[in-house]
Amino acid sequence: MRRFSPSTPITLLFGAIVGVALWQTLQLGPVARLVPLSVCVPTLALVAFQLALDVFPGLARRFAAFERRELVGVAGVRERVHPEHLLVREHPTPEDPAKPRESEARAFAWMGAMLASGWLLGFALGGPIFALLYVRFHGRRGWPVALAVAAGLGAVIVVVFDWTLNAPLWRGLAWAWLGI
Amino acid sequence: MESILHAALEGFRFVFSWPNVLYPVGATLLCMFVSLVPGIGGMTLMALAIPFTLFWDREHVALLFGAFMGGATFMGSLSSILLGIPGKASNAATTFDGYPMARQGKAKTAIGAAASASALGSTFGVFVLIALIPLLRGLIVQFGPAEFLALVIWGLTTIAVVTQGSVVKGLVAAGVGMLLSYVGYDPRTAELRFTFGTLYLEDGIPLPPLFLGLFAMTEMLDLATSGRATVSGQTKAERLSGSLREGALSVFRHPWLFLRSSIIGTVVGIIPGVGGTVAGFVAYGQAAQSARKHGGRFGQGDIRGVLAPEAANDAKDAGALIPTFAFGIPGGTGTAMLLTVMTMHGIAPGKTLLTDQLGLVFVLVWSLFLSNWVTSLVGVATVGPAARMTVIHRHFLVPIILVLTTVGAYAYQGRIEDVCLTYATGALGFWMKKHGWSRVPLVIALMLGGIFETYLGITLRLHHLGRIDFWHRPIAAGLLAAAALSLGLRWAQAARGRPPAAAQEMP
């Protein structure tokens, strides 16, 4: 049974990006399309090849042998170093393999919460509030610590952006809706 | 030459005298403080300072603005190393190896290396500037669009070298990076490309918010999901390995690398309109290409991957002053603003400046030099507290960096779309990192793709019109040969069976 590699979604995403770029490029004038077309076509071919590597394990094994020799040389082949492993090593294996998926969803949820908080309340207020909630409920620290972090962050934002740079910050949609 | 040395000494005496020395030191510290926030740097302070300095005398203006130019760079390097967040685009190359070093608990070593490379790179740039003053004007005229195109091509070839893991994925990422660089107006025909009718994308994808997402957001997401409690994996600062001294002395253990990188930085800084951002990338690439002894561990915490871009980034500051002084042509954004200030104070670049007002030139140069040393020394002095950032628990670090990144992204141009871009690229960068897609080729291609197309177009047009003969440009030919040589070396390494940089075991 063919199994997709975990990186296949990225392959497909990049394929979509390049595909859309190609479609848009073909609608441009000859001068404007020259360089983008020269990039789109080979990149799309490489995406297709990568997708094939993802889908066909036999092909992937043969190509990996080529990449091992090409990348790591004969010595590396002897050591059975696989190119994919080189990058996977960048990320230490989490203690509990089941945990990452859950914590990823949670991490993205918190990221969304920050965006929503800033969007609605403005960055000067939404940012510290987000930090307060994160430290208190995700980090499970006490209220004093969480408040201290939030206050410190708010102070940095005010001092740097408002006092020093006089840069206006996003005010937040909630205040506009409320007419404040 | 005697008058140049005399002017240099006079300038040095002026800058380092009391209380004049307080100007560059104060300005540098202010710049460093402001640069704590990702995306904010010396340029903002320069713009703010312009009306306030209207009635200052020219020497003190030179003191202040020289320091602003140098003040923000090292803070960007600190955040690159400690958190994987480049403070400015030019610091991105330091992230590639600096951050892995921090993750291995060697933040002090990385900071020491960055500090010494930064200070010495700046020194190199200053002395090159002094040596080249009699030759400045002739030099710049020789570097035209063909030469610049060749330099950019060389920079692009570094993609093949620094790509780790799957070559195919690296090239795909590079292709996507180049396509992203073409968003906006075509430089020759003004046709809109890949904007999908949105106003936001008409001027291209803004780089600072994108970098904040691709590095800052990605690293914080990675930290939040990795299971590590801290960046370094240690919870106590005492357990951090690494040595400031070892890092600081590493420049002297790799003298040729330092020299090459500083030369690259100076040359890139000299080229008008480049902006200096490419200096770090090109230097990093050539360092990776030339690494032979012990294979090297580029991308996994090789100290040379910190030395090279740091030396280049600081050497370029002095290099960028060369076209500014010689012709009144800015080498980048900082020098463009400097030029505005100079003109407002009646300082006219060109022959007069380089003959009758040489003392003023050196006030500015030594102020820049002092600023770079101050940032390095402050960095060194604060290495202990700074390295402690790598043992701050993620429950504190993640929200703080997320908030500051969000605010920094908005503060860039005051557009909420920039924040959305930061978050989107943060998510993308996280998934790329998680699944073996290197961000490095994407970043390099993004930086250089647009510049490549612009200068390709100009060069081809001029060649077609018979204004230049592309095939008879020795400097361009030399740069293209360097690009071909570096690619050839890489293949030769593989053919001989010698493992290149990416193949080493991680400790």
Place this chain on the structure above:
Amino acid sequence: MVQRARNSAFTASILAILALAAPSVRAADPAPSAPGPLASDAAGCGGRLAGQRIRWIISSGPGSAYDVPARLIGPHFAERLGAESVFENRSGASGLVGYKATKAAVAEGDVVINVLSGAQTLIGAAHGRLPDPVTGMHLLGQIAGSRYVWATGKDSPFATLDDVFATARERPIVFAVFEPKGSAFTRIVGMNETLGLDATYVTGYKRSPQIAMAAIRQEVDVIAIGLSGQESLFENGDLRPLMTLNGGIGAFGMDALPTFAGPDGVVMARARALGRDLDDAAAEAAAITAFSEIGRIVAVPMGVDPTLIPCLRATLEATFASPEFRRDAEATGRPMDTLSAEATEALIERARARLETLKRVADAAAARLSQ
């Protein structure tokens, strides 16, 4: 322990320097020309804006030729109203980003002034991207003019403009220009069309210094360049001026140069030589000159209380005339070329008279470049 003590000592000394530096820096900073006795505008604002914040949204980057004049004028302007000026840079999309930010700020209830390129706005309006600067916005005036010069490199074979015309009979003259569809491209193509000059263009340059270097290296024959910021190139003799667009440049030997428009201008001489209708040629020249002279304008978008507009205009005019502002302006070493709202409107109307023609020839030239 020893290392920690060393680090702490170093850090403390840095902080001490900072503490010492702060008063020195403040002391060295003379108050920027302290605006004169508060003259709250008696022309109609009547204190309505007292205590408020006036946001200046500058459609260009910090330190630019739009930014600097705005930051000089802003404090004086606000002082007259008893208000405070704050500045934001919103560059992009040829001024459209700044304009939209201005509209959003107005919707939030702020008093906001947009600083933008007059010529670029006019072109933008012709393409339907920006509002017309007169009827689509409340024009307040012009805060800085523009002076353009045709030039060539010092080693170029063209000593005078006549050499250029002579060469044009044998081959097209090569110009370096910014991107098509911009105001600079429109101006240069329009000028060449009016002069009957056969020209070809090298586009893709993004900044004036790059164009200047192209001329110095003799990659191109002629450039049309704004004088602001490039004075040193003429002073040093790196660029040789051939013609001024609008005259009035008393420096660098340019007062003796031929000017584009006017009864004795280059356009009229060429029209006679080529047998063109003289009235038509004069009208085109006047329109192009006006288009180029519009410079950096300040305007308020629709949506602001219209009863405020007369007093804002009057306040700006009074600011221009104030001795304090004049002193600051002279200190910059650059002419400020301020104009009232009425005078700026008149310029715009003169340019608009031939705008469609300008746009048409520029678009045709841009289309040829796309082939």
